Amino acid sequence: MANKAAYGALFALLFLSAIFVTVICIIGSPRDGLAHHESFPFWQRTIVYQVYPRSLGDSDGDGAGDLRGISSKADYLHGLGVGTVWLSPVYPSPMADFGYDIADFVGIDPLFGTMADFEELRAALHDRGLKLMMDFVPNHSSDEHQWFAKSKRREEPYTDYYVWADPKGFNETGQPIPPNNWLSVFRGSAWTWVEERQQFYYHQFLAKQPDLNYRNERVREEMKNVLRFWLDKGVDGFRVDAITHLFEVQDLSQDEPVASHSGTDDPLDYGYLNHTLTLNQPETFTVVKEWRDVLDQYPDKAMIIEVFGEEIEEVMKYYGNDSVPLADFPFNFLLIEHLRNRSDLTGFALKDTIDLWMDNMPEGKWPNWVLGNHDYGRVASRFGTDAVDALNMLVLLLPGTPVTYNGEEIGMVNTFISWEDTQDPQGCRYGPEHYQEFSRDPERTPMQWDNTSFAGFTKGNSTWLPVNENYKEVNVKAQLQAEESHLKIYKELAALRKEEPFVRGHVAYPVVTFEIFSVMRYLEGYESYLLVINTSEGEVEVDLHHHSNVELPPSAVVILRSVTDTSNSTVPGSVVKLSELILVPGEGLLLNLIEEE
Ligand SMILES: *[C@@H]1O[C@H](CO)[C@@H](O)[C@H](O)[C@H]1NC(C)=O
Numbered sequence: 339m340a341n342k343a344a345y346g347a348l349f350a351l352l353f354l355s356a357i358f359v360t361v362i363c364i365i366g367s368p369r370d371g372l373a374h375h376e377s378f379p380f381w382q383r384t385i386v387y388q389v390y391p392r393s394l395g396d397s398d399g400d401g402a403g404d405l406r407g408i409s410s411k412a413d414y415l416h417g418l419g420v421g422t423v424w425l426s427p428v429y430p431s432p433m434a435d436f437g438y439d440i441a442d443f444v445g446i447d448p449l450f451g452t453m454a455d456f457e458e459l460r461a462a463l464h465d466r467g468l469k470l471m472m473d474f475v476p477n478h479s480s481d482e483h484q485w486f487a488k489s490k491r492r493e494e495p496y497t498d499y500y501v502w503a504d505p506k507g508f509n510e511t512g513q514p515i516p517p518n519n520w521l522s523v524f525r526g527s528a529w530t531w532v533e534e535r536q537q538f539y540y541h542q543f544l545a546k547q548p549d550l551n552y553r554n555e556r557v558r559e560e561m562k563n564v565l566r567f568w569l570d571k572g573v574d575g576f577r578v579d580a581i582t583h584l585f586e587v588q589d590l591s592q593d594e595p596v597a598s599h600s601g602t603d604d605p606l607d608y609g610y611l612n613h614t615l616t617l618n619q620p621e622t623f624t625v626v627k628e629w630r631d632v633l634d635q636y637p638d639k640a641m642i643i644e645v646f647g648e649e650i651e652e653v654m655k656y657y658g659n660d661s662v663p664l665a666d667f668p669f670n671f672l673l674i675e676h677l678r679n680r681s682d683l684t685g686f687a688l689k690d691t692i693d694l695w696m697d698n699m700p701e702g703k704w705p706n707w708v709l710g711n712h713d714y715g716r717v718a719s720r721f722g723t724d725a726v727d728a729l730n731m732l733v734l735l736l737p738g739t740p741v742t743y744n745g746e747e748i749g750m751v752n753t754f755i756s757w758e759d760t761q762d763p764q765g766c767r768y769g770p771e772h773y774q775e776f777s778r779d780p781e782r783t784p785m786q787w788d789n790t791s792f793a794g795f796t797k798g799n800s801t802w803l804p805v806n807e808n809y810k811e812v813n814v815k816a817q818l819q820a821e822e823s824h825l826k827i828y829k830e831l832a833a834l835r836k837e838e839p840f841v842r843g844h845v846a847y848p849v850v851t852f853e854i855f856s857v858m859r860y861l862e863g864y865e866s867y868l869l870v871i872n873t874s875e876g877e878v879e880v881d882l883h884h885h886s887n888v889e890l891p892p893s894a895v896v897i898l899r900s901v902t903d904t905s906n907s908t909v910p911g912s913v914v915k916l917s918e919l920i921l922v923p924g925e926g927l928l929l930n931l932i933e934e935e
């Protein structure tokens with residue numbers, strides 16, 4: 339509370355200048371203009387919903403999710419209001435990296451079904467007005483891809499499809515020495531020797547994931563044909579994986595320098611080196627532009643790029659510019675990277691994190707917000723179940739496209755997975771002592787549909803990962819029936835997003851304190867919305883007028899509130915006074931401002 343008072347004074351001082359800034363924002367908003375939102379491209383109008391195909395629905399009882407299982411949920415997805423489904427990889431794969439090691443870029447793994455099942459899924463989604471985006475994993479193939487088998491044998495034209503190099507020499511026992519010191523992201527040399535070819539091949543990730551050689555024009559053409567194949571099948575776009583790893587320098591004789599302050603003295607640890615020669619090479623943008631040109635041959639297609647762990651300036655480059663457009667957007671992972679847990683979640687931190695994206699985004703580009711995915715813990719586990727609704731309100735009501743990982747709409751939590759049950763190769767590599775720090779299984783467990791056995795995910799008698807024990811309480815069916823639930827709030831938000839103040843209105847952040855964050859969306863001729871979030875773990879009573887940097891009316895009508903708030907005074911439809919607003923821990927409260935006559 340001491341913080342509140344101090345910052346209150348500061349905000350009072352900034353009051354006038356803030357009004358001024360708000361006015362500038364209104365004038366300068368890139369979304370000004372009267373375009374009806376039907377004319378926005380689809381990826382600006384929808385929520386992108388990430389489906390982890392093993393875990394949405396199992397149609398054949400083998401315990402693993404599949405394409406028909408996803409099709410059977412098309413009505414659910416339509417009812418949810420998400421608009422776009424992004425499928426994590428479903429391609430044939432030996433599953434050394436769970437589908438990110440692809441043996442055929444234009445096929446479907448039998449685990450997930452057939453190409454006919456895929457076409458049915460596409461139709462089921464399109465029939466309901468939903469779009470379908472695919473994962474595109476361009477950096478490498480599986481070592482079981484036929485290209486690699488042929489490349490090993492130096493069979494033309496595949497000889498140079500991968501990055502091959504002669505040994506630097508041979509050691510005392512006659513063993514070949516790799517051409518340079520480059521390391522795999524998964525530890526150890528990035529080079530693996532092939533007896534048959536008497537050369538090393540390069541792999542940024544596992545030895546089972548040889549890097550494709552993007553300096554080979556034919557490889558580039560092959561991968562463009564992969565895009566065309568799926569576009570011709572009617573998909574609406576791609577999410578591109580691991581783009582920063584696409585190129586390495588051409589001269590393979592150079593070593594990478596040791597990183598300064600890396601925090602590791604293990605020379606086999608990826609972090610030991612500064613990856614100046616194997617990450618973010620300038621040629622990457624040329625190839626991304628080539629993909630953009632392929633997509634632009636088709637109407638209304640989207641390209642989203644994953645750029646993880648880079649400086650913001652590097653990430654923003656993937657937007658391109660007006661003369662060289664690249665991705666529609668690179669994923670915005672700042673909410674994940676900057677806010678690791680509830681202690682990190684403060685009003686100031688949210689403001690800084692949102693500003694960092696908005697202030698660095700090139701003029702005229704479109705923002706996006708990612709709270710979680712298949713590589714991070716569940717939102718409820720990172721921030722607390724009491725913050726689930728507030729965080730969904732935040733990302734669904736900010737300007738831009740939100741990305742929701744399946745299960746977040748019902749507030750699923752991380753599932754404890756024993757060492758025996760661990761599936762994620764990244765967990766397995768670290769052994770029984772440390773797997774829990776690295777395994778991504780806890781956020782990949784089956785979707786919880788109802789309170790029947792295996793949460794209604796399968797009719798079989800086992801599941802590929804255990805179902806979370808909380809499924810009897812936390813499931814879709816129960817939340818649809820409940821008076822108030824995470825799911826109902828999510829659906830209402832998905833509908834509200836379609837209203838003009840959210841589609842093309844302005845944004846302001848009237849009250850930002852240590853405990854409180856707020857977002858205002860407003861547009862002339864429409865009612866204004868104010869989302870107020872209590873980021874703290876305690877109940878807060880706040881006088882918004884005292885802290886606000888814009889003039890707020892005395893009262894407002896409650897539109898939505900977190901399920902944890904059971905007060906009679908905040909039942910939706912109630913009028914609340916902004917000078918004495920009470921918020922329970924982690925609460926989000928969405929209000930309609932009542933303008934005075
Ligand atoms: C030679 O290289 C092999 C394979 O990398 C390694 O196992 C062995 O220890 C090396 N021997 C010497 C003497 O460096």
Ligand SMILES: *[C@@H]1O[C@H](CO)[C@@H](O)[C@H](O)[C@H]1NC(C)=O
Nearest residue numbers: 596597598599600612613614
């Ligand atoms: C990596 O190298 C770049 C370019 O030489 C340098 O600016 C940067 O500080 C280095 N980073 C580390 C962690 O050593």
Ligand SMILES: *[C@@H]1O[C@H](CO)[C@@H](O)[C@H](O)[C@H]1NC(C)=O
Nearest residue numbers: 623655658659660661662663
């Ligand atoms: C746009 O990006 C391209 C490629 O990065 C660059 O060469 C060009 O100078 C940029 N143009 C503008 C107007 O910034």
Ligand SMILES: *[C@@H]1O[C@H](CO)[C@@H](O)[C@H](O)[C@H]1NC(C)=O
Nearest residue numbers: 675676677678679680681682
């Ligand atoms: C939260 O994460 C920060 C790093 O961002 C860490 O320093 C802190 O110890 C964590 N707090 C808890 C309670 O885990």
Ligand SMILES: CC(=O)N[C@H]1CO[C@H](CO)[C@@H](O)[C@@H]1O
Nearest residue numbers: 435438439543547579580646
């Ligand atoms: C950022 C990143 O490394 N993403 C993926 C890149 O590809 C590897 C190997 O396929 C995956 O394990 C990563 O998740």
Ligand SMILES: [Ca+2]
Nearest residue numbers: 396398402404
């Ligand atoms: Ca199945």
Ligand SMILES: [Ca+2]
Nearest residue numbers: 549583584585
């Ligand atoms: Ca590469």
